Amino acid sequence: MKFGRKIFILCLAVYILSLSVTSIVVTENTYRNLLNEEIERSLEEEGNLHSTLQLYLMSTQPLQERIALKDYSKNLVDLVSTDRNYLEIYDENLELLASNAPRAWFYERVELKVALEGHKNFIIRREDGRLYLFVSNLLEIGQEKIVLAMIREITHVEKHRWDQYLFFLKTGLVGLAVVALVTWQSSIFLLRPFQELTATAQSIASGNYHVRTKVKRKDEVGLLAEQFNLMAEEVERKIKQLEEQGQRQQLFIDNLTHELRTPLTSIIGYADFLLKAKYDPAVFHKSLLYIHAEGKRILNLAKKMMDLIFIRENPLQLKEEDVLAILVEVQHIMQVKGEEKGITIEVTGSPAQVPVDKELFKTALINLVDNAIKASSPGQKVILGVKQDNRGTEVFVADQGRGMDEEHVSKVTEPFYRVDQSRSRKEGGIGLGLALVKQIVEKHNAGFAITSKTGVGTTIQIKFGK
Numbered sequence: 001m002k003f004g005r006k007i008f009i010l011c012l013a014v015y016i017l018s019l020s021v022t023s024i025v026v027t028e029n030t031y032r033n034l035l036n037e038e039i040e041r042s043l044e045e046e047g048n049l050h051s052t053l054q055l056y057l058m059s060t061q062p063l064q065e066r067i068a069l070k071d072y073s074k075n076l077v078d079l080v081s082t083d084r085n086y087l088e089i090y091d092e093n094l095e096l097l098a099s100n101a102p103r104a105w106f107y108e109r110v111e112l113k114v115a116l117e118g119h120k121n122f123i124i125r126r127e128d129g130r131l132y133l134f135v136s137n138l139l140e141i142g143q144e145k146i147v148l149a150m151i152r153e154i155t156h157v158e159k160h161r162w163d164q165y166l167f168f169l170k171t172g173l174v175g176l177a178v179v180a181l182v183t184w185q186s187s188i189f190l191l192r193p194f195q196e197l198t199a200t201a202q203s204i205a206s207g208n209y210h211v212r213t214k215v216k217r218k219d220e221v222g223l224l225a226e227q228f229n230l231m232a233e234e235v236e237r238k239i240k241q242l243e244e245q246g247q248r249q250q251l252f253i254d255n256l257t258h259e260l261r262t263p264l265t266s267i268i269g270y271a272d273f274l275l276k277a278k279y280d281p282a283v284f285h286k287s288l289l290y291i292h293a294e295g296k297r298i299l300n301l302a303k304k305m306m307d308l309i310f311i312r313e314n315p316l317q318l319k320e321e322d323v324l325a326i327l328v329e330v331q332h333i334m335q336v337k338g339e340e341k342g343i344t345i346e347v348t349g350s351p352a353q354v355p356v357d358k359e360l361f362k363t364a365l366i367n368l369v370d371n372a373i374k375a376s377s378p379g380q381k382v383i384l385g386v387k388q389d390n391r392g393t394e395v396f397v398a399d400q401g402r403g404m405d406e407e408h409v410s411k412v413t414e415p416f417y418r419v420d421q422s423r424s425r426k427e428g429g430i431g432l433g434l435a436l437v438k439q440i441v442e443k444h445n446a447g448f449a450i451t452s453k454t455g456v457g458t459t460i461q462i463k464f465g466k
């Protein structure tokens, strides 16, 4: 069952129940009060009649004979005769002496016997759909006893009761229609935002991650909508992130496949050629050099891949090290390669203790110096330096080489990205160096910045914060 219908039915049930209880309590209470009023009035009237008659009878001659009593009784009845109040007078044998009732009663008149014993009493009887109140009392005049029975029709009290029920029923039905209408409209109004939220959720579930709910309210529903939108935003962000990650991974695999296939194709091509060609020492030597170079390329690729995986999987072995000393070590390692190209490597700055994984940090610096040498021309310098200020320690590698445009700066850390693919290849590069450096730096929680200008040079900074 739908939530709106449940609210609707519940409201109607509560309304019907409360109205029923109210109408029963009010009507029955009124009925009881009216009935009590009638009884009290009758008892009072009977009392008045009783004393009036007693006075009257006492002032007349003493009663000696039955006939006389009967006559007196008739006189009495005539005296007090009214439209709706009937009076009956019985003798001590409970024989009717006089009555102004237009009819006789065909049931045992127990109340008369009780009255004869001296107890004033009343009883209510129903006959032919009419209600009667019988009040009986004993009247003693000397030796004689007579029983007075006053009968009053009180059907109107009960009629009032049923009229009141009918009134409640009629007004209740009108009220029910109003309550039904109001509840129905209210439930539609209250549940509309939930329908909108459901529609939005369905839309998001079917892949429209940009959809947001337009529900705006200042109540709990509004809060729910707000949180829902925040959640949708987070889901969209995460999905985008996953998509980008997926794309990056695909690109990585594509590039890797390409990087593997190119040298392998060369190797197989040269091997085929050597198998078929006539032996010529010069040609064989040249071919074998190619095969050797391409084989080293694959080895290099495998090594870098292993490094990348190793860095990702293993925790760092951090130790306070003097980075200036590490820079000097790197200078020694790379010196030969620099000299081959006529490039000098200099180290500047003062000793600084920084927590680093020495081997990995050295790997990062070697990659940076390698790039700097490759980008520089003979006679230029590569400077490795340490700078310290109150914000922390900065290690940098600066060259005066070819530099690169702004558009490349943000991309060179992506795996396999190279500004000049063929030149990089010629120099044995595979485009994983800066990706590796960035990963190492990030693992050290250090900052990484590249500043470069075409024809001016490049500076790469690694910033260890305090």
Ligand SMILES: Nc1ncnc2c1ncn2[C@@H]1O[C@H](COP(=O)(O)OP(=O)(O)O)[C@@H](O)[C@H]1O
Residues within 6 Å of the ligand: 367, 371, 372, 375, 399, 401, 402, 403, 404, 412, 413, 417, 418, 419, 420, 424, 428, 429, 430, 431, 432, 433, 434, 435, 457, 458
């Ligand atoms: N110091 C630098 N000066 C100019 N270009 C650079 C420098 N360092 C890196 N690059 C550019 O960034 C690219 C990516 O570098 P890297 O990831 O180390 O790959 P690789 O050295 O194998 O080509 C290089 O191919 C080069 O185009």
Ligand SMILES: [Mg+2]
Residues within 6 Å of the ligand: 367, 370, 371, 429, 431, 432, 433, 434
């Ligand atoms: Mg490199």
